[in-house]
Amino acid sequence: GAVVSQHPSRVICKSGTSVKIECRSLDFQATTMFWYRQFPKQSLMLMATSNEGSKATYEQGVEKDKFLINHASLTLSTLTVTSAHPEDSSFYICSARTSGGVETQYFGPGTRLLVL
Amino acid sequence: DAKTTQPPSMDCAEGRAANLPCNHSTISGNEYVYWYRQIHSQGPQYIIHGLKNNETNEMASLIITEDRKSSTLILPHATLRDTAVYYCIVSMDTGRRALTFGSGTRLQVQP
DSSP states (O other): OOOEEEEOSEEEEOTTOOEEEEEEESSSOOSEEEEEEEOTTSOOEEEEEEETTSOOEEOTTOOTTTEEEEEEETTEEEEEEOSOOGGGOEEEEEEEEOOSSSOOEEEOOOEEEEEO | OOOOBOOSEEEEETTSOEEEEEEOTTOOTTEEEEEEEEOTTSOOEEEEEESSSOEEOSSOEEEEOTTSSEEEEEESSOOGGGOEEEEEEEEESSTTOOOOOOOOEEEEEEO
16 A cells, blocks of 8 residues: 655654654655544544645644644645644644545554653 | 444454444445554554445455445454554545544454
8 A cells, every 4th residue: 555654753842842743655646635633542633634735724623823734745744733732742643645546545653742 | 424333342363353343324325435443553554445346455355235334344364463443434535535533443352
């Protein structure tokens, strides 16, 4: 299957700082990528849809000024958590859809963020 | 997207077939059935998907009933590494739609 990578795999930061997470599709181009968040013992929750060359679409309740998404190329989307607080500590997962034929969504390995 | 119903948990003996059911009685004609699994602290892994016909790949088989209101994911010879949460998701194959995850089935493979 298609490969999606994320970097970093885990990050610890101080409250008030910003953290950038990268999501790359390694062997295919993705005009659309998705960002999810998963809290302990819960399922994945969609945060936003990232569209190459245009603004991201955010789900209700997700602050667009806090979670900045940039999708500057067909293989890279970034999520920046600005002014992180302890309640932002979570597992952040990106995914990308292949195109052509039946579209299938492939997920990155996730980034665990801990805000102290 | 149609809603799915899965048992919260299942056990399976190592080496035996694991049969994971999913109910999707409100599925529409252009919606696919996708299966993913999530091993602890990892991103979801794509397993298989289908529309009407049964499907098989190197990981699993997907059996979809004729009325498409339910399906079963079969892991033919479960191993300890198959212990994970398995998600059955119904989604249209159009546009730029994200997948909506329910609570899934926690499969525990016992030695």
